[in-house]
Amino acid sequence: MQALYAQLLVGLINGSFYALLSLGLAVIFGMLNIINFAHGALYMMGAFAAYFLLNLGGINYWWALLLAPIIVGIFGMILERTMLKFLTGLDHLYGLLLTFGIALIVQGVFQNYFGSSGLPYAIPDQLRGGMNLGFMFLPIYRGWVVVFSLVVCLGTWYLIEKTQLGAYLRAATENPTLVRAFGINVPRMITLTYGLGVGLAALAGVLSAPINQVRPLMGADLIIVVFAVVVIGGMGSIMGSIITGFALGVIEGLTKYFYPEASNTVVFVLMVLVLLVKPTGLTGRAA
Amino acid sequence: MTTLTDDTLPTTPRAMRDEMIVFVVMALLLASVPFTGVYPFFVMQALCFALLACAFNLLIGYGGLLSFGHAMFLGTAGYCSAHALKVWALPPELGILVGVAAAFVLSIVTGYISIRRQGIYFSMITLALSQLLYFIYLQAPFTHGEDGIQGIPQGHMFGIFDLSKPTVLYYVVLVGFLAGFLLIFRIINSPFGEVLKSIRENEQRAISLGYRTDQYKFLAFVLSGTLAGFAGALKVFVAQNASLTDVHWSMSGEVVLMTLVGGLGTIFGPVVGAFVIIAMQQYLAGFGQWVTVIQGSIFVICVLTFRRGVVGEIAHYFRRSL
Numbered sequence: 001m002q003a004l005y006a007q008l009l010v011g012l013i014n015g016s017f018y019a020l021l022s023l024g025l026a027v028i029f030g031m032l033n034i035i036n037f038a039h040g041a042l043y044m045m046g047a048f049a050a051y052f053l054l055n056l057g058g059i060n061y062w063w064a065l066l067l068a069p070i071i072v073g074i075f076g077m078i079l080e081r082t083m084l085k086f087l088t089g090l091d092h093l094y095g096l097l098l099t100f101g102i103a104l105i106v107q108g109v110f111q112n113y114f115g116s117s118g119l120p121y122a123i124p125d126q127l128r129g130g131m132n133l134g135f136m137f138l139p140i141y142r143g144w145v146v147v148f149s150l151v152v153c154l155g156t157w158y159l160i161e162k163t164q165l166g167a168y169l170r171a172a173t174e175n176p177t178l179v180r181a182f183g184i185n186v187p188r189m190i191t192l193t194y195g196l197g198v199g200l201a202a203l204a205g206v207l208s209a210p211i212n213q214v215r216p217l218m219g220a221d222l223i224i225v226v227f228a229v230v231v232i233g234g235m236g237s238i239m240g241s242i243i244t245g246f247a248l249g250v251i252e253g254l255t256k257y258f259y260p261e262a263s264n265t266v267v268f269v270l271m272v273l274v275l276l277v278k279p280t281g282l283t284g285r286a287a
Numbered sequence: 288m289t290t291l292t293d294d295t296l297p298t299t300p301r302a303m304r305d306e307m308i309v310f311v312v313m314a315l316l317l318a319s320v321p322f323t324g325v326y327p328f329f330v331m332q333a334l335c336f337a338l339l340a341c342a343f344n345l346l347i348g349y350g351g352l353l354s355f356g357h358a359m360f361l362g363t364a365g366y367c368s369a370h371a372l373k374v375w376a377l378p379p380e381l382g383i384l385v386g387v388a389a390a391f392v393l394s395i396v397t398g399y400i401s402i403r404r405q406g407i408y409f410s411m412i413t414l415a416l417s418q419l420l421y422f423i424y425l426q427a428p429f430t431h432g433e434d435g436i437q438g439i440p441q442g443h444m445f446g447i448f449d450l451s452k453p454t455v456l457y458y459v460v461l462v463g464f465l466a467g468f469l470l471i472f473r474i475i476n477s478p479f480g481e482v483l484k485s486i487r488e489n490e491q492r493a494i495s496l497g498y499r500t501d502q503y504k505f506l507a508f509v510l511s512g513t514l515a516g517f518a519g520a521l522k523v524f525v526a527q528n529a530s531l532t533d534v535h536w537s538m539s540g541e542v543v544l545m546t547l548v549g550g551l552g553t554i555f556g557p558v559v560g561a562f563v564i565i566a567m568q569q570y571l572a573g574f575g576q577w578v579t580v581i582q583g584s585i586f587v588i589c590v591l592t593f594r595r596g597v598v599g600e601i602a603h604y605f606r607r608s609l
Contacts (some may be wrong), residue, residue, distance in 0.1 A: 029407075035407045035410070035411065083587065083591060086591060087590075090594075092406050092407045093347075093353045093406070093407070093410065094590050094594070096353065096355075096407060096410055097353075097543065097547065097586055097589075097590050098586065098587060098590040098591070100540060100543075100583075100586060101582075101583040101584065101585070101586025101587040101590065102583065102587060103583070104540070104579050104580070104582055104583030104586065105579075105580050105583035105584060105587070106583075107579065108576045108577065108578075108579030108580035108582075108583060109580055111576040111579070112575065112576045112577060112580070220536075221418075224414055224415060224418045224536060225415075225418075227411040227414060227415055228411070228415040228418075230411065231404070231408055231411050231412055231415065261426060264422040264425075265419050265422045265423065268415050268416065268418060268419035268422075269419065271412070271415055272400055272416070272419075275400050275401075275403050275404070275412065276400065279403035279404060280404075
């Protein structure tokens, strides 16, 4: 049973990353109508930002948790201002191709300087060790990742669904021209939205750095799984992305325990099943 | 929404005649390669990728469907052909048939699944499906995992043509490529191709005219996947191995890049794009991961400033469809 709980925890952690990443994808897709293929590369940049902050600047994990998403978010906003904004009005597919190119560039540059092996990032002192919960041993850092991600996800949901700013955002998603007519600077809002989505990816990168090490290709395979998560959940609903992300992580964890051979493929198989039964995805609208 | 291709070009009998002339010139140029000093292995490799890119282009350029998983057909046909040739010791023509049949079956299954969603979702689904296959091939015993299937015998095609001779192999690959290319050319100019184009331009209207667009897209997907498999089966004889790189997502990305560089929705664009990208990889092989960076940069430049691609720009300049 110990092993089962341990795999469940691993599943919850992966689920946290799926949720944070698919949430960012959904937010970006809503505003920019672009599937951000660079999301995995930006997640990786978040982890590297934390690594550089620690090793070059002596800035600890807690500050990295704040600074890395801001740094990578600014990088994302520069990308949006210099490239993505020129895609307005073009077919969706060009957004996918452009961000795929950006992902190749970013990953290629990092691979040149850091190879493909992982760089270690130590767990901060405050979160070392573990707790015995009676039925399992809980490493504190892993528990922290799950709880913190959940809080961030719900915070983002609150921001978009319940605040004034979120209302503008949702309105601009529905009809940007009309919102502009009300005197709201929609292009700036688009840039900030992209920054927010990218920041969420970078945050996931910082959280994963002590668990998965810091590698140039850490986001390359992850983003494909997240795409499958997005197909399953649909991008219509913020809460849908969060729940689907966590749920698929848990299912993946359970698969690792009961049938480890299929743990790499279970999310994709589920995607196929969902498409056969309900082609629009679990929460999605037809698109 | 603007379309992916240059729709200002006329498709008149005149244009088709131009296309046939360009085709004959291309065929003659390629046929003369063994008499020049050009390294035949390079051209054979480029031809396999050119056929793959043409098959991919059938789907995106004429059906408006961006598949981000075409490596799965290349790799599946490659593995199945390689297994048939090496383990079952089948002759080359049957080995190719096994690979193509495998790609055909795979494209029926994956097409049935992925055609259910449009646009961006379709791309994500095909990418996820090819990643699913990648992990299956990573673990399946017959693919030999990371090692791949090595040292595949080339044998005698139809019992006569000795494929271990580079020149014979070259012409066999060339004939395969030209046959595949002509088939695609025929499909594009058939009534079926016209309906496909109308779906790309305005699916709602095609539906209202009574076309079952899902069936057209499904058939286009199967044709494209099967032809991509044919490219994969030919590639086995050139490379003499079948490995995981052929099923990896980066391979799917390269196919997209080749077609984008040459010109989406142009007939000769994918061929030009394949030669450009393969040549670039040859010349830059010593630069390690910078090749990836350069490929990424080409993507960015093409999307931002050069959406018609090489052949698309030429066609636009001369107001001909090529």
